[in-house]
Amino acid sequence: MTAPRAFTVRGVVAFLAAFLGCLAPAPVGGVVGLEDSIVRRLVAHGPWPVAAARDPSNAVSGTPAAIALGHRLFFDPRLSVNGAIACATCHVPSRGWTDGRARAVGLTDVDRNTPTILDVALQRWFSWDGKSDSLWSQSLKPIVDPREMGASGEHVAKLVASDAALACLHAKAFGPPSTEPDRALVHAGKALAAFMETVRSGRAPFDDFRDALARGDRAAAARYPAAALRGARLFVKSDCHVCHVGPAFTNGEFHDVGVPFALAGGRVDGGRFEGVKRVRADRFNLLSAWNDDRTGAAAVKTRHVEATHASFGQFKTPSLRNLVHTAPYMHDGRYATLREVVKHYSELDMERIHTHGEQLLRPLRLSSAEIDDLVAFLESLTDPAPPRMPPPADAVGACARRPLRP
Amino acid sequence: MGAAGALVLAGLALVVAAPPRPGVAAEKCAPPSGFAPRGRLEAGGVVVLYRTLPPDIVLGRHFAVEALVCGEGAAPALTRVDATMPEHRHGMNYRPTLASKGDGRYLAEGLMFHMPGRWELSFDVENGGRRTRLATDLNVE
Numbered sequence: 001m002t003a004p005r006a007f008t009v010r011g012v013v014a015f016l017a018a019f020l021g022c023l024a025p026a027p028v029g030g031v032v033g034l035e036d037s038i039v040r041r042l043v044a045h046g047p048w049p050v051a052a053a054r055d056p057s058n059a060v061s062g063t064p065a066a067i068a069l070g071h072r073l074f075f076d077p078r079l080s081v082n083g084a085i086a087c088a089t090c091h092v093p094s095r096g097w098t099d100g101r102a103r104a105v106g107l108t109d110v111d112r113n114t115p116t117i118l119d120v121a122l123q124r125w126f127s128w129d130g131k132s133d134s135l136w137s138q139s140l141k142p143i144v145d146p147r148e149m150g151a152s153g154e155h156v157a158k159l160v161a162s163d164a165a166l167a168c169l170h171a172k173a174f175g176p177p178s179t180e181p182d183r184a185l186v187h188a189g190k191a192l193a194a195f196m197e198t199v200r201s202g203r204a205p206f207d208d209f210r211d212a213l214a215r216g217d218r219a220a221a222a223r224y225p226a227a228a229l230r231g232a233r234l235f236v237k238s239d240c241h242v243c244h245v246g247p248a249f250t251n252g253e254f255h256d257v258g259v260p261f262a263l264a265g266g267r268v269d270g271g272r273f274e275g276v277k278r279v280r281a282d283r284f285n286l287l288s289a290w291n292d293d294r295t296g297a298a299a300v301k302t303r304h305v306e307a308t309h310a311s312f313g314q315f316k317t318p319s320l321r322n323l324v325h326t327a328p329y330m331h332d333g334r335y336a337t338l339r340e341v342v343k344h345y346s347e348l349d350m351e352r353i354h355t356h357g358e359q360l361l362r363p364l365r366l367s368s369a370e371i372d373d374l375v376a377f378l379e380s381l382t383d384p385a386p387p388r389m390p391p392p393a394d395a396v397g398a399c400a401r402r403p404l405r406p
Numbered sequence: 407m408g409a410a411g412a413l414v415l416a417g418l419a420l421v422v423a424a425p426p427r428p429g430v431a432a433e434k435c436a437p438p439s440g441f442a443p444r445g446r447l448e449a450g451g452v453v454v455l456y457r458t459l460p461p462d463i464v465l466g467r468h469f470a471v472e473a474l475v476c477g478e479g480a481a482p483a484l485t486r487v488d489a490t491m492p493e494h495r496h497g498m499n500y501r502p503t504l505a506s507k508g509d510g511r512y513l514a515e516g517l518m519f520h521m522p523g524r525w526e527l528s529f530d531v532e533n534g535g536r537r538t539r540l541a542t543d544l545n546v547e
Binding site: 044124242246252304 | 468493495500501502518521522547
């Protein structure tokens with residue numbers, strides 16, 4: 001008698017489920033061949049764009065005068081000691097705000113790939129090792145790094161005071177140009193940051209697909225390319241979304257994904273392990289008096305960040321947006337194509353990932369077709385026409401004419 | 407009513423009629439006014455009531471944990487609050503700072519969950535020379 005009773009109970013449950021299912025609209029995911037759990041994960045990667053909040057550690061964040069000053073400084077090679085290297089030399093707008101090189105070249109060779117500044121305002125830590133805890137403190141580092149622009153606070157102070165356009169914009173943003181080297185440097189960093197916060201990418205094909213899933217628009221969801229759709233499913237199934245999480249496709253933290261960290265000359269790149277030491281020792285960090293946030297909230301991360309032995313060889317999880325414009329890839333630019341990047345995860349060298357590496361990682365063992373699908377998905381995360389923002393012209397006149405107070 | 411249904415009702419009656427008998431620590435451990443615990447942990451004669459600030463933990467955002475610690479015998483002391491992802495075999499990238507607020511209350515600041523999934527939040531309590539670890543699972547999406 002037990003079997004019929006069980007059958008009856010199961011039957012009732014099945015009937016109820018089917019009945020309730022009829023009442024609910026068919027999930028869009030089912031229509032495009034995705035499980036509901038995958039749809040939920042994909043919807044969590046939006047909406048895009050997200051509003052970027054003002055940086056509370058930078059009092060001039062979001063102010064027109066500082067943005068204008070930063071815009072001008074960004075393209076000004078006179079910031080460098082030899083007058084030949086601007087921020088835009090490596091962060092080239094027409095190249096996705098990076099330089100297309102494997103590793104950056106300033107006054108001399110640099111060990112790491114130039115990261116894009118597209119959507120940089122959304123980041124928590126800055127540079128591949130997170131050696132800076134604010135965009136403004138990161139912005140002043142290349143100016144004084146002897147490998148990059150090789151200048152100094154004195155150099156920046158003199159430049160800003162001696163140039164009518166820069167001095168005018170500085171006066172509107174901060175007051176009269178400072179002769180104090182550290183202050184001049186910090187002001188330059190804060191103005192550069194205010195400008196870079198405005199460099200935001202627009203919507204990508206994925207965003208239309210994601211929004212269609214979110215609002216249950218089957219017709220719009222069906223317009224997403226089939227290969228990208230298969231890649232999206234693989235992306236979630238392979239747990240890529242665990243680190244590349246949220247609308248910006250990054251958790252903003254650091255992981256060892258098996259990319260070698262040996263450098264030329266027998267040196268090693270300690271990645272986050274060194275980054276934590278550097279941010280703690282940085283005299284311009286958020287624990288310093290240069291932080292404009294008086295609530296203490298912005299500095300919580302700096303106060304509590306910790307390096308462990310596992311931090312060695314970790315590098316920041318990059319955003320996956322706009323990858324089509326930002327080749328080559330990884331912290332040392334070792335991969336020229338997205339296909340190579342996906343193959344890296346397909347064939348992960350578990351011997352290389354030391355015992356403290358990210359345990360989530362396993363070789364994906366993808367077929368060639370699956371690699372193509374993942375690449376198609378990644379390419380669909382790219383804004384086809386990101387902003388280029390050419391250098392401003394007639395800065396003196398513009399500063400004099402325009403009301404640049406917020 | 408089937409046998410399964412009867413069992414469920416019987417179980418419910420048991421829970422309502424005879425809740426687990428609280429120990430001395432549990433009896434002492436009442437949350438003060440304004441302290442709405444998110445969870446209650448008890449082990450080895452120690453009770454920890456805790457809440458998170460803000461109440462909802464958001465992936466990638468720092469949060470704090472306020473705890474009220476009670477126990478039998480000598481006054482128990484909370485010595486460490488930490489969190490790990492057991493499946494990933496790693497912890498947080500941040501070390502919380504812990505401050506005593508008096509009367510068995512503590513505030514741990516600087517926690518952050520940087521990956522979605524199951525996190526194990528743990529409390530180390532020293533009580534009469536003995537250390538007890540109390541832990542609970544928190545799922546973050």
